[in-house]
Amino acid sequence: MTVLLKAQNLSFAYQAQKTILHDINLSVKKGEVLYVLGPNGVGKTTLLHILAGLLAPDTGQVTLADQPLGTYPAQKRAQMIGLIPQLHMPAFAYSVKEMVMMGRAPHLGWFSSPSEADESVVEEALEQVGLYELQDRPYTSLSGGERQLVMIARGLVQKCHILLMDEPTAHLDLSNQHRILEIVNQLSHQGLSFIISSHSPNDALAYADNVLLLSGGWVTEYGPPKQTLTEPIISSVYGIQTEVVFDWLAGIAVPKAVVPRRPLKLVPESLIEPGSRLNQVYEQSLVSPQIILITGLSGAGKTTWCQRLAQSAKKMGVTVAGILSPGIYENGRKLAIGARDLYGGEERQLAQLREKEDATLATPRWVFDPTALEWANQKLGSAPKTDLLIIDELGPLEFLRGVGLTEGLSRVDSGSYRVACVVVRSSLLPKALQRWSNAVVVDGA
């Protein structure tokens, strides 16, 4: 495909010594959607204005269809490139139709007014963006999303080849963002090219062919979004801890969203004393996965504690995976052990009390259901990476005999979590600490 717009070595300064943009290179092909990402004030709008020919770069040059942009007469240029500025209110309440009609200006002579033909072009564009019915409404009375659509329609009647959009989804609600971007997507498939400045890496992941990441006036990254929008790059550009959420459903890890990391609060407040070891755990969990070993006597409330932890974590929006094994009681007697998958929420019975203790067996008091165990192991294994992993509990079976919830062990080993809380009886602590030397031990009582 031919390159439509190309920028080479652009730099620009509003005031001498205060260069906004340094050495920008980019090119846009027919039908391509290029996202320009970067923090506030990095020069995205300035770059768009240079590309639209509103500002001349200090150095470098923009070529449009192999001709320098500066050589285009204004009207000719406007026939090729359209600019949709950030949403604002005009001083006068033009109707939707009048607003869109202004896009015909590049095709009209100095003193001529729009003709019937122009009217039909406008109506067509309004139909295309789904605003035909609103054409006589004042533009100022529309919602933000509708106004953005009007501006797109204006870009369409301009009949240009490239549309530059300055933050088209800013201030729009989710459905309107979606509506706008789907129309952009659709139009790009019809061959219209877009350069979109945005604050949303997620939109870029979903809609962009290429992403230009600006930081401090320099291009940090330029390329397909899946390659450019990685955790370290985003984190460094925006100066915050972020992580990329992958789409696990597709079978392979497709990056789906970039979200900021928030410090976790895993446990009830009472456990977190300022300066305690636990606080350090949370801080460290931002850097590497952390393990907490919860110990205590039987009946001390370890499972209850884990349950509360899982509930409060979920409430706070923290993702949780793991297996919880609450006792099933009758008349104060523990008759069976359940298994709850914290990720899926399913629950099964894992073991039943033997009628008579048999000390020769690996589990003298409990009869384990092999299918339930297999189910639990499978759930543990298939759960995606989460913030919190809770396993209640890993006992002698796993540690000493290598049977039971073995997947639990390997899951803790894998580190695919930020914090893992593992219930371990105190007799097995040395064994557990041998395996996870940096784990923190907490008394469940």
Added chain:
Amino acid sequence: MKNNPLRIATVIILISLFLIGCTSTPQGDQTQLIETDNDAISVVEEVLEEDVSNSDIDIEIPRFTIKADVNLQGELSALYSAYFDGELPVFIMDDPDLLVTAAPEIAAERPVVYPTFLPDTILIPQIDNEDIDNFIQFAISPDGQQVLIEIGALPEILVITDQAGRQLEIHQPIRQVLSAYGPATAVIYSVNGWDRLVAASYLGARDPQGAEAMERIDPRFPELVGDDLFSQQEFDLEEAAALEPNLIIGASRSSWIESVEQLGVPVFLVEAETAQQLRETALLIGELFGPHSYAQAQAWVNYFDWVIDTIQKQWSENPMEPKPQVLFSGTEPLRVASGDMYQTEIIESAGGISVSAELSGYWNDVNLEQVVIWDPELIIIPPYGGAKVETITESQEWQIIDSVAFGQVFRMPKLVAPWDTPAPDSVLGIVWLAELLHPEIVELTCASETNFFYNTFYNYAISGDEIGAICTLN
């Protein structure tokens, strides 16, 4: 002329003052001059006394003899001995040198103003004598007033209500007056109070001709004029305080009244927008300045009434004589005088009808169509504000008005104060317009009345050339 005695006396006094005080400037203090005069006289007296003692004949030679009613002799003695340094007057019954008598009934014609030292009491010299003239001048001066106040013949405090309705108590005599209102200044001049002015704003003295004429009338004019310092809007308090006035006269509409009252000087407010108010203004200012000024004010009022009556009578004696329609146009051709304005009274007094009398307020802007409806036979423009007859007569559009096409556009004359404004001079505006409107029947002429008015009231011997320039139409 019937005002000869006063004129002669005045001329003699002026000459003697000039001779004696030629070293000091004319604006020097009046009192000082008189004292110098006294010294000179006492020197002469000493020489005389020596002669008498030498000749050993004890005969007193009186300076002049006075005939006066017995009850006036006390006042006259006080004045005489004050002026002639303790000498006493000689009263005789027959053939006096100076006759003191009650003021005659003022004739219904051009009045004569006699020196009036007490209310309705006048001094008439019977011979031509310098002492008599000086004495008369002294008797009607503030110094003479002072003497009469001291012996209780004149009140020390004048209780008077000004034209804003404020009652004032004013110490007599007043010697230093500041007039911040042009019409009031014109009145002061015409009631013989001009030599007591310390500063004044003038009517019609901004243009060079007006200023020159005013300087001929009063050589002190350039020093007195304070049009920019003292007006209805402005009042320079510092300047005023430095002049040490003991009376300030202003317009009742002045914006500065409250602040100026802080000076502690009585502020007398004048409102002269109509003929009636102007009469009152003249009499009030006359009263402020003393018996002689009051007599002169009364004379002016009589003259004013006489002029109006005469015109009215002469007009009404000719039943066929119409009342012409007059348009009084202002500084702009289409800015016309309202019915509330003095100009309308002038037109009516002169035997005309003001077409714009239906309007109210101040100057009104109208359109030419309205003038067409009025269809004035005569258009008068004022002698100020750059109004020119040609502006109207040479305008193509104005030719629609017949009177313009026939050249019936005239400019109101003036010497200093415009004759269409509420100043004493406006009596001449009536005469001038009456002569213009009714040349066949009105016997008063601009020339004769101008001559009389300025001689009598401004004490100014107006020249024939000036009269000619003023009274020749356009």
Added chain:
Amino acid sequence: MAPSVPLTERKIRLSKPAIVWILLLLPFALAMVAMTIGRYQISVLDTVKILLSPISPAYAGDIPEVAKRLVLQIRAPRILAALLIGASFGATGTAFQAIFKNPLVDSNILGVTTGAGFGAAIAILLRGTHWQIQISAFLFGLLAVSLSFFGSRLYKATPLLVLTLMGILVGSLFSSLTALLKYMADPLDSLPAITFWLLGSLTNITWRSLPVLAAIALTGLVFFWFLGWRFNIISLGDEEAKSLGINPVHMKMMIIFAATLMTAAAVSISGVIGWVGLVIPHAGRMMVGPDHKRLIPATIGLGAAFLLLIDLIARALLPGEIPLGVLTGLVGVPLLMGLLRKNRTGW
């Protein structure tokens, strides 16, 4: 979704282009009526005869000369001047509101009227003739706008805000200077003249006043009318205009130049007539909407009709002339309030 129209409002609804044509013809119809009205009674029939007399004198053979002269020499030039000046104020007000993206500005935003007022005042003070007053007002009007415009050029960019601020500063400067002149003026003659000029009047209009006014006003009006639709784009701001292929700087300079000439020419003849340039665009928008393709002709018609009406009242109601500046407010405010009540729309 079209808002449902209540039954009571289902009267004959005129299309917007039809309203524009009506508004454009309105001043001519009113002018014909105004020709027959005045302090001096001339019948409608006679007026028509008089108006036809330049074609053939036979038509008005029996009519008094004075009536003929009144209609042809007094009323006709004044009515034409009212039309031209009203149209100029209407159109320039609309133009200035568009380029300043602000419905609250009027023709005086860059100080043209204030400057002209000062020019007139100084000429009145120096006892100038009508011609000299007019020329002085015109030149000082241009000077004021030049000061605002080039003053704002001292800054690298020329944002609208700086231009507006300069306009306000220059306006204040000239109104202070005018106040100074009024202070210095003789309260007996030049002061009332200045005051009356500052209140506006068409009393002194003659045929001689018209050629220059007509040449400037008509050229400007045609220019604005042809530009009409493009004011929409200009009103969106420089960036959008540029991106739509229009050079906003050149266009605004041309518009300001034309509007300034028109306003200065109008003001120099009429004196200060405020308010028309502010309110007529609003009234126009209420009638035909904000699209300048229609708004410019609509405000030309409305402005002409409005000032003609105002001037008719000024000259015919009372024997004395009523200053136009007084009437524009007295008549215009209730008129606009009525309009506002009728259609409660935004600008």
